[in-house]
Amino acid sequence: MATAAPAVGPPGPVIAGGRRERTSSWPLADRVGYWLCWATGIGICLITLGIVVFMFVKGIAYLKPSLFVESPAAEAVQSRSGGFLDPIVGTLIVSILGIAIAAPLGVAIAVWLSEYRRPSWLARTVESAIEVIAGTPSVVLALFGLLIFSEGFLAFLSQRASNGSVYGRSFFAAGGVMAVLAIPLIVGSTREALSQLPVRLREASYALGRTRATTIRRVLLPAIRPGIATGTVLGMGRIIGDTAIIKILLGVALVNEGVGHVPLLSTLRGTGATLTTFVFENSPAGEGNAPQKAYAAAFVLMMMVLVLNALVTWLTGRSGGERSKPRRWWALARLPLRSGR
Amino acid sequence: MDLNPLRAAPGEAQRRGRRWATARLDRRAEQTLGALAVVVLILIAAMVATVFIKAWPSFSHNGLSWFGSGGDVDEQLRAMQRATPLPGHSIYYFRAWPLIWGTLLTTGAAVVIALVSSTLAAIFLTEFAPLVVRRVLDPLIRLLAGIPSVIYGLIGILALAPWINEHLISRSRKESVAYVVQLNGANLTTATLILTVMILPIMVAISANALEAVPRSWQEGSIALGVNRWRTIWRVSLRTARPAIIAAAVLATARALGEAVMLFMVAGSRGFAANPLDGLTFLLEPVRPLAATIFEESDGLTNPAISHTIYAIGAVLLVSAAMLSLAGWASKQQLKRFGIGI
């Protein structure tokens, strides 16, 4: 009985399975639906590929290495002079500043919401507030930022105009409001990571007599590092893509101009450009003379987004060996999406 | 082991002392974290309060007819810039209806089109598409969702708008309305199309995930009863995934509402209330949604009248976003049932 069955095949013809159900016998309504699905699917393929290919082709056509190292030049013929060094630097400054403020704050809030939550009405209110931020258009956040930075107590962070009124536009201002933009993503991602931790981790730590604070500091936070990193990367992605806040809080200059004489502080107090405003300014909507530069800068921006996406994929693949499926990338945001860049 | 009874081992008292110390630390940590959370709360409250305070003069001078129609929005804004009020009105005179109408049109049309196409596309991806297509499309859709809106605006203004201008707007049509408004590639159609493409990726992703989460046993049960594949999807999978799709639609609406830069670039810069009675020309008329208006006028905020008006528009957006947030949160609660974490 233990003998294996002989490897003989059937005498007659063998018909393979796995065929799709033949739709010819379906009622008309179902067939129409089926074809609509296919049409939409193919349409989406075409649109997606079209956009990506278009941006790649145009971007590479106009991309020159010199663009990366030259500052935008104040010349009449914009299309042939200058590069976008300043905007790249500006983008980096804004995102680093924004994340530097948002990450500690976001993680702290997420930890409080996840581990402490007392009093519970406060926790629910804070959660609603974060939802509201996540859903607020960035133009409105920018308006609010303008109020604070030009008329509030934070006026020292930007330059004063000759008549004493505060300009209200600087890297500090933009970075600060960008932090607000990134906080919901970081909070969501961190909370998600905390909720995914197995209960036994916390139990083991408490059973050893550790307090909650120590547990958080020594056990939980190290364990959710990939989750925090993912939130940070998502936040960065949102920050580098935003134009409205930059225009309102940093202006549409093309070069970074510092204010004052202290080296780092002067840049941060000054105005400047980021890749997004650079693209905007060079398009017909702005000054409009150099669509080539706009395409090149847009290409660089897209590459940044690509790199950040790949980073998120890598991070979500790493976190949680206990989960068989990688987390959906947008599920980590856990909150309403980016709105109104 | 120290047996000397006179020397207390690190015993009860000291251990209790240490515990007290760490308990104090713990409480302090909790208070610090809680305080940070409250900071965010204060921030939001401050934002809402200041925006409304700054917006109040505009509302108080116009009353409820702020939302109504009456005159040309651009004229009103120019009058404020020149600090010369329009005859018979205060400097704050503003009738935002054309802007509101533009927002409703673009956002509404984009969300409706995106809802239908994203559902169909999600069905295609999960049920009918060959695996290779799915593998290629997933990262592409993710890339598309991450592209900044200014790049969409760039594509619109440099590629789509000129094409529409050349091929869809005939000269005769332009002349027919030239006395009222200039028709060019920046119009309602361009704006709606690009807005739809902007909100599609995330909706497709959410819908596809929800469809995949439908238990196989239900689909198998339906097929075993002799119901064809399409009907199975329609009656079982879609019905189960409906809450997720609705939540995705709410989120997409929030995004579309707040879109400023792209719409500024392609929707046309005239605060014109597109008139459906114009027939086909209606689709080709320029619009200017609310968020795009804020973006456009953000340079002139030192002018008090304009500043108050723009903050009033911001207040309207804030309230809409908050209401959508609430709606989105409510619909997400439904999703918890299926373990779909958005």
Next chain:
Amino acid sequence: MDPLMPPPVRRIALDRDPYVAPPRATSNGAEAAAAAAAPSRARGERLPASLVRERMRAESVWLAYGENWVVRDVSLPVRQGEVLALIGASGSGKTTLLRSMNRLTEITAGAARSGRITIDGQDIHDLEVNDLRRRVTMVFQQPNPFPMSIFDNVAYALAERPGRGRRRRRSPELEKAVADALKRAGLYDEVGADLDRSALSLSGGQQQRLCIARALAAEPEVLLLDEPCSALDPISTAIIEDLIVELRESVAIVIVTHNLQQAFRVADHVAFMHLGELVEYGSSVQVFDRPQMQRTRDYISGAFG
């Protein structure tokens, strides 16, 4: 019987067991004697031959997943008026054979087949697949009621039937059809009062009976049951087994079970499969009492499984 063989497992006869039916006179005297000797319901009760007719027939069926032939050269008749039990150890191919009867194996990529399965003389692969599945319905191992109301679940297949137009909800014909199906499944008494309740609020046994009612609503000719009671408690199992025996008169029933006692209780004919081959096929009395193949004997006595 071989005196060294342990006797086949029988259900313990209870005193005053209400389900014990007095043995009826059958055409086979020996069978009647055997039935009288072992008090068990339904086992001795075969329907008279006039009510038994062949509905489906598998002829030299081979089925493969990928490289392996999971079912090898199986030929079986399926008759209305009797219950056919497919028994065997895990991996014997019995579930695959069952699923091939309503072409459910087709939806798996990498599945291959050879041979013929016919229903009323017609090759099932010549029929339109959804028509076939309406005539040959299936109930699965895990109860899988749809997330709808009880009424909508049972009416599900009915609302899809083409040619009769879309029946409006709550039309009298639909209500009657649903009530009939629930009665046939023995569920109407328990849920008839409120058919708009969610189907997911029922207990496991009730859900499985709901799935049976759903399958019956389409008025199938053959009912395929894939280990329907393996996830249920004994009381629900007993109720469903009674149901199966009652239904066999109007529907041909094929049941896959790894529970020998259940096959013993329920089946009229038994097919024992091992590693894809049909080892033995015969009436349940014959297979359990006088198995002809050594492998059958080993399986029934529990030497492997």
